[in-house]
Amino acid sequence: MLLLGIDIGTSSVKISIVDAATQQAIVSAQYPETEAPIISLQNGWAEQNPDSWWAYFQQALMQANVSGKYDPKDIAAIGIGYQMHGLVAVNEAQLPLRNSIIWCDSRAVPYGEKAFESIGEEKCLSCLLNSPGNFTAAKLAWLKENEPEIFKQVFKIMLPGDFIAMRLTGDITTTPSALSEGIFWDFKHEEISKDVMQFFGFKNDIIPDCKAVFSTHGFLKEDVAGKLGLKHGIPVSYKAGDQLNNALSLNVMEPGEVAATAGTSGVIYTVADDLVYDKQSRVNSFAHLNYTKDNKRIGVLLCINGTGIMNSWIRKCMGSNKTYSQLNEEAAAIPQGSEGLLVFPFGNGAERMLNNKLPGSSIINIDLNKHTPAHVYRAAQEGIAYAFRYGLDIMRENNIEPKVIRAGKANMFLSDVFVDAFVNITNVPVELYNNDGSVGAALGAGIGAKIFESPKDAFTNMKCVKLVEPNGKKLYEKSYEKWKAELVKNLGE
The missing domain is CATH 3.30.420.40 (ATPase, nucleotide binding domain)
Structure with a gap:
C-alpha cells in the first residue's frame, strides 16, 4: 500500500x-x-x-x-x-x-x-x-x-x-x-x-x-x-x-522531544504537556498534531526567518554558480570563527525572537586584505548557528532545556561546518535522520487513514544515521559573544 x-x-x-x-x-x-x-x-x-x-x-x-x-x-x-x-x-x-x-x-x-x-x-x-x-x-x-x-x-x-x-x-x-x-x-x-x-x-x-x-x-x-x-x-x-x-x-510527538530544521527559515520545535507561553511571544506555542482537550500537547516553536535563505543569498551573490556542496567544502577550509568576520542572517521579514524587529542582514568586520568569499561562506553558516543559540537561550528562559535535538539530514544540516557550529554553540547533541517533510506527510496520511494502528507504528523502521555531539571546547563562544553584542547594539537594547 x-x-x-x-x-x-x-x-x-x-x-x-x-x-x-x-x-x-x-x-x-x-x-x-x-x-x-x-x-x-x-x-x-x-x-x-x-x-x-x-x-x-x-x-x-x-x-x-x-x-x-x-x-x-x-x-x-x-x-x-x-x-x-x-x-x-x-x-x-x-x-x-x-x-x-x-x-x-x-x-x-x-x-x-x-x-x-x-x-x-x-x-x-x-x-x-x-x-x-x-x-x-x-x-x-x-x-x-x-x-x-x-x-x-x-x-x-x-x-x-x-x-x-x-x-x-x-x-x-x-x-x-x-x-x-x-x-x-x-x-x-x-x-x-x-x-x-x-x-x-x-x-x-x-x-x-x-x-x-x-x-x-x-x-x-x-x-x-x-x-x-x-x-x-x-x-x-x-x-x-x-x-x-x-x-x-x-517522531517528535511527546513532551520533551525536540526537532530542528534549517531550510529557508530555521526552527527548533519541542513538545510540552501544558499551556506554556513566552511572555514576550519571542517563541510561540501552538496545538501540536496530537493535541486534544483531554491530552494537552503544545508545540513550542522558535523560528528564525533568515537561515537557509541567507545561505542562498550568499551563494547567488558571491558563489559564482557553485553548488552548496562546493560552498561547504570551501567554508570548511577556513578556521573556526571565520577570522573575525561576522554575518547576521536577519533579512527575511520581522523576526519573532527579536520582538518582531527588522534588523536586516549584514556582514561586519571585513578585512579587505584577509577575507575571501570562503570566509563569507563560513561566517554565514556560523552566524546562522549563532542565531539558533540566541533563540535557544530564550527557550531556556522558559524552562525548555533540550537534551538532544533530532533533525533531518537535509538543507543546512548537510553541511559539516554548520552542524559543528550548531552543536558546539548550543551544547546540545544532534541526531540526524534521512526523513524529510514529504515523507512525514505521507506517514501522517497513513496515520489519518488508519493504515497504521497507532502513530508509533509509522516509525518502527526509523533509524538515526548520524549522532553529532559537542566536543567540549568553547571555540565558538568568543565569536558568539561578539556577534551577540553587535546584535544587541543594532536592536538598540
Missing part, C-alpha cells in the same frame, strides 16, 4: 511516494528545481500565488509518476505539510482573491500589536498562548483595512495546505492546530477565539469546518484523479504546518 506526501515549501513543492510496509520513500520529486520566486511589492512584504503551488505539485507528481517505480493507482491516502501562517482567501467559486500573504511577510505587525494591547496581554497569552503578532489573523486584518473590496468577497480563509487539499477534494477544512497557528484558537475555551474575531470584526463563517489533524479532510475528486493518474475517492487524511509536520517526520 502506497502513501503520497506533499510538502508545500517556500522554495519548491516536494512529493514522496512512501511504501506503508517499509515506511520508506520509493521515489521523491520536487518542482521547481530552482527556487520559486517570492513576490515583494514593498520592503517587508512577501507573497506567492496559490495557483503556482498547485501547478508545482502537479509537475512534481508527474515527474514521480513517469519514474515507473510504482503504480499511481496503488496510492491509498494523501497527506500535506505546508508553509505555516500564510493567508489564502478564496471566493465562493473557490478561486483565490489575491496572492497569499506568506509567513515571512511583515506588513501585519502593527495590527497584531494593536490587538495584543486592546484584547489585553495577559488574556492573549493565557488564552491564545501568543500575541496576535504577525500571524494569519493579523494579516487578514490588514486585508480588511487595505483591500476592503477584496475582503467583501471572502468566502473562506485558509492556510496553504488547506488550499491544496481544496484543489484535490473540493472540500475546505481546518484543524485546531491550524487555527492556533493563525492565532484564532482559544485554548481556555477550546473554540475559535471570540476576542480575536470580535476585535478584528471577522465573522465566524469565513473559518472552514474544523476537524482533527489525523482525519478525513475530503476525497479525491474524479476529474482531478483522472488528471493526476490517481484513484478516485482516496482520502486526504492529514494536514499540518511544516514545522509540526517536520516534528512528525522525526
